[in-house]
Amino acid sequence: MTLCLYFDDTSWLTCDATVVGHMPLGAGTAIILDQTLFHPQGGGQPADKGFVSWDGEQADLTHVRLDGETILHEMGASDPVPPIGTRITCHVDGPWREICARTHTAAHLIAHVVAGLVPNARPVRAHAFPHGAYVTFEGDMSAFDQTRFEAALQGATSHNLSIEAFTDGGIRHVKIGDFPPTPCGGTHVTRTGDIGKVRLTRVKLKQDRISLFFEVT
Numbered sequence: 192m193t194l195c196l197y198f199d200d201t202s203w204l205t206c207d208a209t210v211v212g213h214m215p216l217g218a219g220t221a222i223i224l225d226q227t228l229f230h231p232q233g234g235g236q237p238a239d240k241g242f243v244s245w246d247g248e249q250a251d252l253t254h255v256r257l258d259g260e261t262i263l264h265e266m267g268a269s270d271p272v273p274p275i276g277t278r279i280t281c282h283v284d285g286p287w288r289e290i291c292a293r294t295h296t297a298a299h300l301i302a303h304v305v306a307g308l309v310p311n312a313r314p315v316r317a318h319a320f321p322h323g324a325y326v327t328f329e330g331d332m333s334a335f336d337q338t339r340f341e342a343a344l345q346g347a348t349s350h351n352l353s354i355e356a357f358t359d360g361g362i363r364h365v366k367i368g369d370f371p372p373t374p375c376g377g378t379h380v381t382r383t384g385d386i387g388k389v390r391l392t393r394v395k396l397k398q399d400r401i402s403l404f405f406e407v408t
């Protein structure tokens with residue numbers, strides 16, 4: 192089990208950790224750490240980027256993924272691998288973390304805003320990669336009105352609502368303003384004003400599903 196320090200503070204980008212295991216993965220090797228700041232890919236959110244350093248060496252991570260309760264930090268075949276027991280430093284790519292957290296938080300907000308306008312809409316999927324992000328809803332979306340949606344979304348960001356994460360019954364939740372809490376293991380900004388500008392780029396209708404594609408700038 193890897194201790195997930197990224198749960199504590201999205202802006203925390205550097206930490207020390209100990210290598211506790213190795214795993215051959217593809218052509219390279221994944222290292223397992225006792226604790227990490229690297230968010231693994233999952234829940235519709237991409238993996239963090241960055242590198243690890245130790246004893247004058249360093250290696251970029253090619254991917255970060257979850258394997259049960261263990262986080263695998265993947266390194267390329269030609270990269271040096273820190274031996275088990277080595278104290279290393281994790282360096283998370285700040286700009287990538289920030290755009291991922293802003294996009295992911297925007298997906299939460301879009302789900303809340305749609306729920307307020309279209310009571311029968313049910314969010315069923317969120318894809319919060321910075322390019323091509325979308326939230327998909329099921330249910331009777333006939334009441335959806337793009338102009339009202341964009342105005343409500345603009346209001347929710349401009350009101351600069353607080354965003355907090357907490358654990359309840361062993362499950363991590365995120366709560367935005369007075370909206371109901373949502374179970375989530377992702378990274379978030381601390382206020383809706385930090386999301387930036389959210390622009391709806393495409394509305395895709397398919398049978399009883401509607402996908403709202405968006406980008407944050």
Ligand SMILES: [Zn+2]
Nearest residue numbers: 365375376377
């Ligand atoms: Zn989240």
